[in-house]
Amino acid sequence: MAIYRFTVNESPIVVDLPGMRRLLDVLREDLALTGTKEGCGEGECGACTVLLDGTPVDACLVPICQVEGCIVETVEGLASTEPGSDLPPTLDRLQAAFLKTGGAQCGICTPGMLMAGRAYIDAGGGPDDDAIREAIAGNLCRCTGYTKIIEAIALASGQDPAA
Amino acid sequence: MGIEPSVTSPRLLHDAYAILAERPVRPIAGGTDLMVALTAELGEPPDQIVDLWGLDELRGITVDSGALSLGALTTYTEIRRSAVCREHLPVLVEAAATIGAAQIQNRGTLGGNVANASPAGDTLPVLLAADATFVLGSIRGERTVASSEFWPAYRRTALAPDELLLRIRIPLLAGREMRFRKVGTRRAQSISKVVMALGWRDGEPAEPRSVAAPWTEVRLALGSVAATPIRARATEAALEGRPPTPETADQAAEALAAELHPIDDVRSTAEYRRIVAARVLHRLIREAGGW
Numbered sequence: 001m002a003i004y005r006f007t008v009n010e011s012p013i014v015v016d017l018p019g020m021r022r023l024l025d026v027l028r029e030d031l032a033l034t035g036t037k038e039g040c041g042e043g044e045c046g047a048c049t050v051l052l053d054g055t056p057v058d059a060c061l062v063p064i065c066q067v068e069g070c071i072v073e074t075v076e077g078l079a080s081t082e083p084g085s086d087l088p089p090t091l092d093r094l095q096a097a098f099l100k101t102g103g104a105q106c107g108i109c110t111p112g113m114l115m116a117g118r119a120y121i122d123a124g125g126g127p128d129d130d131a132i133r134e135a136i137a138g139n140l141c142r143c144t145g146y147t148k149i150i151e152a153i154a155l156a157s158g159q160d161p162a163a
Numbered sequence: 164m165g166i167e168p169s170v171t172s173p174r175l176l177h178d179a180y181a182i183l184a185e186r187p188v189r190p191i192a193g194g195t196d197l198m199v200a201l202t203a204e205l206g207e208p209p210d211q212i213v214d215l216w217g218l219d220e221l222r223g224i225t226v227d228s229g230a231l232s233l234g235a236l237t238t239y240t241e242i243r244r245s246a247v248c249r250e251h252l253p254v255l256v257e258a259a260a261t262i263g264a265a266q267i268q269n270r271g272t273l274g275g276n277v278a279n280a281s282p283a284g285d286t287l288p289v290l291l292a293a294d295a296t297f298v299l300g301s302i303r304g305e306r307t308v309a310s311s312e313f314w315p316a317y318r319r320t321a322l323a324p325d326e327l328l329l330r331i332r333i334p335l336l337a338g339r340e341m342r343f344r345k346v347g348t349r350r351a352q353s354i355s356k357v358v359m360a361l362g363w364r365d366g367e368p369a370e371p372r373s374v375a376a377p378w379t380e381v382r383l384a385l386g387s388v389a390a391t392p393i394r395a396r397a398t399e400a401a402l403e404g405r406p407p408t409p410e411t412a413d414q415a416a417e418a419l420a421a422e423l424h425p426i427d428d429v430r431s432t433a434e435y436r437r438i439v440a441a442r443v444l445h446r447l448i449r450e451a452g453g454w
Contacts, residue, residue: 019170020212022198042199043267044352055240058266060196063191065172066216116265135349138264 006101008065009077019065023057024048027074035047035075035111039140046139049112050074056119058138060141078118081134094118103152105143112139117153127154168201172214176221179213179327180302181192187324188213192236193270196279215440221274221329222375224248231333232292235274240265242273252333254341254360258289264351274328275315280391283430285394287314289343290331291384297321298330305329317390336380338364342447346439350429357440358386358433362445366404375406383444388425389437391395398444407452415448416441 005014008031015030027033027050039047041060048059049075079089094117098105104110113136120135132153133146141149168420170191171313173179187251189209192199193216201208215221221236224245231251233242239259242248248256262268262276262285277297287310295310299322308321312375315321322328346354361383365376381402383395405411425436 018167019214020167020201021174041202043195043263046264046266049266052269055269056266057269060202061194061266061270062194063170063194063198065170065214066194068172068217109174119265134351135265138266 002065004064004068006070006072008072009074011080015064020063022060023050023062023064023067023072025053027059027072028072031062033074033076037108037111038129039112044140045109046112046116046136046149047109047138049115051119054119054122056116056138061156071137073115073118073136075114094121094153097152097156098149101148101155103149105141105145109139109141109143113149115143117156118143118147121157125153125157127157129133129154132157168209168212170212170214171394172217174217174219176218176300176327176329179215179218180300180325181325183325185386186211190215190278190327192216192272192275192278193238195267195271196275196281215327221327225241225318226251226335227333229335231335233273233331234332235272235277237331238272239263239268239271239273243268251335252289252293252341254293254343255286255289255333257343258286258345261285261345261347261350264283266351273331277331278320278322278328280314280318282389282391283355283358283387284318284392285345285355285358285386285429288358288386289341290333291392291394292341292360292382293333294338294382295331295333296326298322298332299326300329301326307332311394312335314391319391326382336364339380340451342451344447346443350356351353354430355387357388357436357443359440359443359447360384361444363402368406375408377402377404377406378402383419385423385440388423388440395419402448407448409449409452409454411450412445412452416445419444 014085027036030068037047043061045060050054050059078092116139117151132150188211190213222234224247225232239262242259276286290310296307311360313321344359345355346357363378363381366379368376381399383399398418402415420437420441423437425433427433
């Protein structure tokens, strides 16, 4: 056990945990942030994609000892809530685009797709079909709904590629 | 994950050496292999792990003493973004881009690919064909091992239990041409069925008006076709001193099919691997020959 400090969705976190515990388990079990999903547990499916210092990683492959001092962003951090407000959270542009295009079916891949898409847009990616496909190449959608997901990322990244 | 071995995260190489000198400890770099093995409970789990991720001494891409030097912790993403790599060894950039997808490329390291010693490691044929050397270090000092000597048997390396891989060094050769090809089930996230790297330098044409220069210093290396990444030395010999003509390509492809002895496994069959390897080589020679 050791003390690890990092931030999750801008909140400072201090945990006392075995250093080899997966970031995925720390998020879901220790911090009760169950938006991040476990699919394969071996880095193939991308369901557990989160941003670590701004870059997409599979949370199932990162031991918490390697998160010390890092900035973690999960799907829970995308929508924003006004402090003290009773209103529902405001979806971010990418989440709204997923709703608009129908980019979610069963939903298991969605948190990972959102975070991979977020990283793509944050890095300056535009509505380029090939580039978006590469950006989500590490994320599997078992419903095979890729087209709508790609449309959503393209929409949020600026404009619709079909337009 | 059921088993969580204890882990130490040194910040200085010297401290890592001291930990490894005490008793054998399993190193972890980017975790893209080891974390999978721990979660799947593949094999006997290590009881103690040394986390190399904080060792900044093992980062950085430089050119010095006529070689491209990459710290063992260099990630595939860093290789893809490196202007130095793109200038001096674009084939390594190409290979890095075929590994996993963004999530894996952001964590997986070149040193991890080398030390994990998978026969399917995608960068390993590139390193073999480029005559890379590996700088290993321990509390006892540093030594250099040639890539061609580094993988003696399936999943084995030349590393002593107390040693770490520090740097990968690739001599820069004027006029060296290199090609890379990976064959898998899909473009991203797939483990190779056949992976190949070819290197050569153009020699002096026998006659001044010869269209194609003969190849010299030919290197042909493959992964996923043997227990370790290998050099195909008989095929190299068949190519040495020959221009990339249709006749050369036919003979080299035949030599390679005869030289390889792959196995059937879950990812492919021996027959497929042999035929595809020969065809990939034929195509690389054809593309180089421009016919």
